[in-house]
Amino acid sequence: MASLELKRVVKRYATTTVIHGVDLTVRDGEFVVFVGPSGCGKSTLLRMISGLESVTEGDLWLDGRRVNDVSAAQRGLAMVFQSYALYPHMTVYQNMAFGLENIRTPRSQIDTKVNDAARLLRLEALLGRRPTQLSGGQRQRVAIGRAIVREPTIFLFDEPLSNLDAELRVQMRTEITALHQRLKTTMIYVTHDQVEAMTMADKIVVLNAGRVEQIGAPLDLYNAPRNKFVAGFIGSPRMNFLSVRVTGVGPDGVGVMTDANSPRAAATIPVRGESGLVGQAAVLGIRPEHIHLRRAEPDELALTVMIELLEQLGSTSFLYCVLPSGEKLTVQLAGQIDKEAGEQIEVCFATIDAHLFANTESEPAFERLKTPAVHVAA
Amino acid sequence: MVDLVRMLAGTRGHRRLDWTDWLSYAYLLLGLVLMFGPVLWLVLSSFKSAAALNEFPPRLLPYGQASVTVPGHPGPLPLFRVKLPDGSTRQLAELRRIGIQATMIDPERPEEEFKVNIRDRERVRAFHLALENYTEIFGKFAFGRFLWNSVFITVVATLITLLFNAMAAFALSKYRFEGQKWVFLLIISTLMIPPTIILVPNFLVVSKLSLLNSLWGVIWPAVATPTGVFLLRQYMLTIPDELIDAARMDHASEWRIFWRIVLPLSAPALAVLAIFSVIWRWNDFLWPLVVLSRTENFTLQLALNSFQGELTTQWNYLLAMTVLTLFPVTIVFAFLQRYITAGIASAGVK
Numbered sequence: 001m002a003s004l005e006l007k008r009v010v011k012r013y014a015t016t017t018v019i020h021g022v023d024l025t026v027r028d029g030e031f032v033v034f035v036g037p038s039g040c041g042k043s044t045l046l047r048m049i050s051g052l053e054s055v056t057e058g059d060l061w062l063d064g065r066r067v068n069d070v071s072a073a074q075r076g077l078a079m080v081f082q083s084y085a086l087y088p089h090m091t092v093y094q095n096m097a098f099g100l101e102n103i104r105t106p107r108s109q110i111d112t113k114v115n116d117a118a119r120l121l122r123l124e125a126l127l128g129r130r131p132t133q134l135s136g137g138q139r140q141r142v143a144i145g146r147a148i149v150r151e152p153t154i155f156l157f158d159e160p161l162s163n164l165d166a167e168l169r170v171q172m173r174t175e176i177t178a179l180h181q182r183l184k185t186t187m188i189y190v191t192h193d194q195v196e197a198m199t200m201a202d203k204i205v206v207l208n209a210g211r212v213e214q215i216g217a218p219l220d221l222y223n224a225p226r227n228k229f230v231a232g233f234i235g236s237p238r239m240n241f242l243s244v245r246v247t248g249v250g251p252d253g254v255g256v257m258t259d260a261n262s263p264r265a266a267a268t269i270p271v272r273g274e275s276g277l278v279g280q281a282a283v284l285g286i287r288p289e290h291i292h293l294r295r296a297e298p299d300e301l302a303l304t305v306m307i308e309l310l311e312q313l314g315s316t317s318f319l320y321c322v323l324p325s326g327e328k329l330t331v332q333l334a335g336q337i338d339k340e341a342g343e344q345i346e347v348c349f350a351t352i353d354a355h356l357f358a359n360t361e362s363e364p365a366f367e368r369l370k371t372p373a374v375h376v377a378a
Numbered sequence: 379m380v381d382l383v384r385m386l387a388g389t390r391g392h393r394r395l396d397w398t399d400w401l402s403y404a405y406l407l408l409g410l411v412l413m414f415g416p417v418l419w420l421v422l423s424s425f426k427s428a429a430a431l432n433e434f435p436p437r438l439l440p441y442g443q444a445s446v447t448v449p450g451h452p453g454p455l456p457l458f459r460v461k462l463p464d465g466s467t468r469q470l471a472e473l474r475r476i477g478i479q480a481t482m483i484d485p486e487r488p489e490e491e492f493k494v495n496i497r498d499r500e501r502v503r504a505f506h507l508a509l510e511n512y513t514e515i516f517g518k519f520a521f522g523r524f525l526w527n528s529v530f531i532t533v534v535a536t537l538i539t540l541l542f543n544a545m546a547a548f549a550l551s552k553y554r555f556e557g558q559k560w561v562f563l564l565i566i567s568t569l570m571i572p573p574t575i576i577l578v579p580n581f582l583v584v585s586k587l588s589l590l591n592s593l594w595g596v597i598w599p600a601v602a603t604p605t606g607v608f609l610l611r612q613y614m615l616t617i618p619d620e621l622i623d624a625a626r627m628d629h630a631s632e633w634r635i636f637w638r639i640v641l642p643l644s645a646p647a648l649a650v651l652a653i654f655s656v657i658w659r660w661n662d663f664l665w666p667l668v669v670l671s672r673t674e675n676f677t678l679q680l681a682l683n684s685f686q687g688e689l690t691t692q693w694n695y696l697l698a699m700t701v702l703t704l705f706p707v708t709i710v711f712a713f714l715q716r717y718i719t720a721g722i723a724s725a726g727v728k
Contacts, residue, residue: 052623073629085624089642098638099628146628 002153002186003028004049004062010057011044018044020210026154026188031180034190035197035233035353036207042190043158045207049188051075063153069104073102073104074306076146079156082163084139086131092118092142093127099150117145120179130132137168144179152330157189160350161196173199194234199210200224206230213362227364237318237330237356240291241282249273253369254285254356259325271356271366282366285355288318288332296348305329307343312336321347343347417704425699427508431693440508440655445470450695457502458482460494465519469502509696523674523701528660529706531596531677536655538601538646547610547644548636552622562611569604573664577645581668595669596677600659606651613647614640631707653714660707 004026011019019041034042047053049060051072060067066201078099086095093114100110118124121141131139140160147155157176161169175182177200180187191197197204198218206213206221206229214226218234224232231239247266248255254273258265269284296302305321308328319331319339331347339345356366390396406494423431425440430579445454448471451707455471460482461467470482480499481490515521550562580599616641641648647685670676676684682703685696 047623050623050627052626070625072626073631077627079624079627081620081624083618083620085618085620087621087625087639098625099632102629104630104632146624150628 002184003079004063004154004165004188005059006045006337007059007061009045009048009060010056011041011048011053012056018210019048022207022210022212024205024212024215026186029184029186031177031187031189031202032201032205032345033197033201033203034188034205034207036192036213037194037233039209040207041210042192042207046079046156046158046188046190049261050077050079051153052079060154072176076152077156078150078152079158080140080143080147080160082159084131084143084163086139086142086146088131092123092129092131093135093140095121096149099146103150113149113151114145117148120148120182121145134162137172140164140172141175144176148179148183151185155185155187158186159190160191161191162193169196169339176200179295195236198234204234208233208234208362211362219374223372224368225285227356227362228283229361231355231357231365232361233285235328237288237332239285239287240329241357242286242327242329243284243359244284244321245357246273246277246280246282249275249277253351254282254366255354256282258284258301258322259327260304264300267299267301267351269351269354269356269366270369272369273356273366281359281360282355286349286353287355288330290353291329291331291347291349293331293333293337293345293347296346298348298352299352300348301354302346302348303329304344304346307339307341307345310337310339310341319345321345326356394694401628402698420697420704424694424701425507425509425512426694426697427506427511428510428692428694431697439505440507441503442508444502444504447487448483448485450488453485457485458499459490459502460499462492462494462498470499478610480491508694512692512702513697515618515695515698515702518695519681519685520674521681524639524676524678525702527593527675528678528703530637531593531662532659532706533667534593534599535600535659536652539603539606539655540652543603543606543610543649543651544600544641545636546607547614548640549609551614552613552617552619552640565604569608577664577668580665584669590669591675593670593675596662596666599665600662603655603658605654609651610644610647617643628690649714653711656710657707660703 004024006022006024008021008023009019010017010021022045032165034045036042036222048055048356051067051070055068059215062070062075085139087098090098096114096117097110100113105113107239111343115124115126118127121144123138123141123145126134126138126142129330131142138288140163148205157318160176161172164172165204173196176187180200182221188263189196189200201218205215208229213233221230221234225234225239228241232241242258244256244258246254247257248268250268253268253270254277255266255268303323305323307319308322311318311320315331315334317335317337319333319337320330321331323329329347352370352372357363358365385410389399401424419438421464422438422440427440427442430437430442443456446457447454451473455473457469457471458480460468460470468484473481473483473486475481475496478496480494480496482494482499484490486491544592546565550558550565584590584595584599587595589598620645621639622635625639655701661679662677666677666680667683670680673684678699682699685691685699
């Protein structure tokens with residue numbers, strides 16, 4: 001068990017900078033998930049923590065010790081790789097015992113530890129097999145077992161579930177979460193799947209192009225994304241973005257006008273703004289589940305849209321709509337509906353649920369004046 | 379066995395032989411005769427006695443002079459088919475011969491002697507394997523010594539070759555360092571230098587190191603082969619880097635990664651290189667000839683060469699030695715070839 005601290009960590013290959021000064025603190029026992037699109041540097045950051053990649057600038061502190069120049073083998077961390085990276089010429093037992101042999105653990109102790117880990121991961125029957133004789137899920141469990149036996153201070157997972165099929169992925173996800181609750185070891189998990197991030201993490205680190213966009217608990221990121229990138233990345237289906245023009249700034253919010261020529265296309269969003277913004281373009285964000293088809297309340301914004309596609313899942317319905325301006329809008333409704341594709345409908349949402357962002361991805365969002373009541377499921 | 383027959387009797391899909399079948403069988407047969415004929419000839423000849431080898435026209439199978447043991451005479455007597463003056467033909471055994479006159483007896487009735495002109499008789503031949511060719515070379519010459527020298531050089535040089543080349547290949551394939559490409563190109567470019575060109579410089583180096591007339595003088599210059607480095611490097615590039623990263627996370631030292639992960643996984647490539655190396659070292663002639671000048675250090679190849687006298691050559695012994703020289707290489711190849719195919723097959727499936 002250990003805490004980890006990254007201070008202005010930079011990674012540079014020749015002329016290209018991949019990680020631009022990342023600051024991060026991981027507390028003991030935390031489950032931290034690095035999430036971001038492909039190529040955002042999340043795997044590089046993990047490899048830097050593991051010691052497999054060097055740190056160009058900045059400091060890496062492990063339990064109060066600067067470990068920039070400590071080799072991967074000496075840091076006492078364990079890593080689970082995307083391709084499992086099991087040694088193909090060794091049996092499952094030998095795979096799990098290899099690390100212990102390297103630190104000269106006595107035979108009897110190796111035996112106990114490997115068998116304990118095998119029991120924990122239900123691998124007892126497979127100990128004599130080779131990795132090629134195992135299924136994907138079993139291989140993944142062996143890879144995790146190999147990490148567990150050495151009792152590392154931190155577990156590092158590099159997209160461990162991306163090679164598994166959907167069903168197995170859900171199953172392994174819960175297994176890893178359960179493992180974390182049982183071992184209470186610090187875990188750092190890299191994924192590009194925001195569902196994995198939301199379901200597993202104590203703390204999510206959203207990365208984009210080598211920079212940290214936001215760090216926080218999953219629901220904090222969901223409810224209060226710091227910028228348009230985080231808002232678009234966290235949440236499924238994705239948050240809707242509508243381009244708007246700022247019409248006025250007042251004490252109770254920023255007045256905006258959508259491009260759509262709908263009956264109530266203008267509204268005041270309760271966020272803090274400066275008067276210089278008037279006339280500038282901004283982006284209004286609204287989550288699909290905050291939109292409804294009921295009649296508009298006084299403080300709501302209403303838009304006329306056309307249904308392009310309809311998905312009815314029974315418990316939930318998704319409406320993929322298009323505005324007259326060509327912008328897309330996804331609506332998520334509980335239950336089933338009696339609409340059809342091609343129909344013109346009016347959709348509404350409360351201004352308090354809306355977010356207002358600057359026109360660029362990483363500029364901070366406008367600060368909200370009121371916190372909307374979270375829709376707590378009964 | 380059934381598969382073998384089916385393979386050997388395969389046709390182009392039809393029951394009857396197509397003309398292309400005839401063509402391919404003819405071509406394969408020609409290849410078989412060309413490739414295997416000389417070897418077969420060598421092996422059969424090695425079982426012939428010195429006399430049978432000098433015979434003209436030559437025979438394919440080893441035949442020797444038939445002989446009989448006649449009571450009252452020490453040792454077996456050679457048998458001849460003799461045309462007697464009365465016109466009859468009989469098998470007689472030769473007692474002695476003076477000039478063109480031979481004194482012969484009938485093995486059935488040893489008391490009666492015949493005087494026969496040697497032009498009237500013909501040898502009786504019987505199938506006979508001259509195994510003494512093989513047994514006598516061990517006693518007559520230091521064959522065991524030569525064999526040991528050859529085996530020692532081949533085995534030790536191959537082991538060192540595998541180790542050194544694998545280490546170089548590991549560094550070139552799995553480490554990123556300044557000038558990596560140049561080092562690799564430098565190693566590969568030495569492939570273009572023919573060994574005869576560097577024979578003299580090599581000799582000078584070996585001589586300065588006082589390795590002349592030592593088996594190590596043959597071994598050391600041969601162990602660093604660019605071909606081996608290239609072959610192993612290309613193979614090691616296919617080993618995923620993640621495996622090595624995983625081993626690093628498993629506290630393995632670089633040496634341990636090499637020994638426990640990279641070497642076992644390169645086994646198919648190592649087998650190929652081992653075959654090459656064994657064949658190279660075993661068949662090597664020029665370099666041992668230059669380095670080794672004392673007879674007790676000779677390898678088999680040198681011994682074979684020195685065995686060919688200026689005036690006479692004891693062909694029966696030379697041929698037997700040649701067969702024995704060929705034998706180990708053939709065994710190694712036959713044995714490790716299965717390894718190669720298995721390696722290629724498993725790599726292909728992945």
